[in-house]
Amino acid sequence: MATRGKEKIITVLFWLSALVITAILAGIIGYIVVKGISAINWEFISQPPSRAGKEGGISTTIIGTIYLTLVALLIAVPLGVGAALYLEEYGRKNTMFGYVLKLTAETLAGIPSIVYGLFGFVFFVIFLNMGWSILSGGLTLAIMILPTITRTSQEAVIAVPQEYRSNSFALGATKWYTIKRLILPAAAPGIITGIILSAGRAVGESAAVLLTAGSSLGMPLNITDPARTMAVHLYILAIEGISMERAFGTALLIIVLILIINYLANWSVRKVVRQ
């Protein structure tokens, strides 16, 4: 009897924690939708801001966000996946180098983004004279998400059964052929999950971006142009008291953008797996 009673209490406790988490999440999203939906219309999405964001839309910040995220991913994905493949497929196992790299990646993943921002500001913006630009911001974000991409790719590659490799080599395949035809496709879902997480972080980042890409409201065309991302715009709208309604509208669109990225990534995972 006592055991059954205990079991019931524990079940209820777990159920409660699940309920609280769901309620918090639903509460936040609901609140943002309620407060922000009134700001959203076609003009808000398609027009550039005017009067510091009091009027007009947020089109340039949407473009800036996507541009910056893409640049960061274009730099970080090949580097991160490449490093993971080197460590797991080419480099000797259990070396000091591999251990140090793993430790470095884990430490880097825990550093606050403002610290990356400060580094990017001093190194890219000032020392390399890149100025506030998509390039400075993209490089900074790339460094910030690199540990996540490397670690998740590494885990995904490790999870590919060892027998695939020996069977492939026994058929005469080279390492690169095996990686290209067998290991990367098998590891793709895990790698893409890491990319989604990283893209989400990049889209939502404000501090590091403000310091390295600036807060210009113009449309970023060249990679050397400064840009304001949606997250930075949201920050400025709120902190300078420009418009809370528009801040919430921007927040809502950031969430929508992240949902779209998740959806696209899931879709591409399914496509890869089906092959």
Add this chain to the structure above:
Amino acid sequence: MKTKLECKEVKVFYKDFQALHGIDMDIFENRVTALIGPSGCGKSTFLRTINRLNELIEGTRTEGEIYLDEKNIYSNEIDVVALRKKVGMVFQKPSVFPMSIYENIAYGPKIHGIKNKGKLDSIVEKSLVAANLWQEVKDRIHKPAAGLSGGQQQRLVIARVLAVEPEVILMDEPASALDPISTSKLEELIGELKKQYTIVIVTHNMQQAARVSDFTGFFLNGFLIEYSKTNDLFVNPHDKKTEDYITGRFG
């Protein structure tokens, strides 16, 4: 009877441990040679010297010579890719790749540069027919190979090996993960394959060695204790250790 493989003083070391102590063995063309012995006796290690697969394990060193059609596969001029095209291998656990049946079979030929669709189609069919699998899968060769049963997967793996047109097929306990019916289908297949290929099979199962092989080698602690015609070895073993092993006194 032509000698296909001539092994001379083959020694393998894993770091400080010597796994094989100078194996001399002639393996004959179009015959099935079984390697038996207790776990850890070196039979699988020896098998993997023939396609140089031991090299994938860090800290492994091989000494001695193995002549495949009178060419030393351990000489510097040998291209490992070309060697492994000639010497195929079937592993203990059937490992189908996460792709369709068709793509599994075409994987090997594509490595070796065959891209023509018509040619690949005919290789896939021919290999599946040769592995006695065509009838069972011909309507779903574009479906994922993971949907096949264990016995079918093992025959698929054999078809995948046949698709690169090897001359020698190494089998490392190919039936150990199979049920009795699948096992007997596999043994039947081995009997058919030896008409065209030279087969070396490692097995734990002495009845299996007796059923499928023409020659049998008994390994113990890294030494080849006895090697002769299968019938002779089982009926009239010369070495006391062989006799003890095959009568079940140890192992």
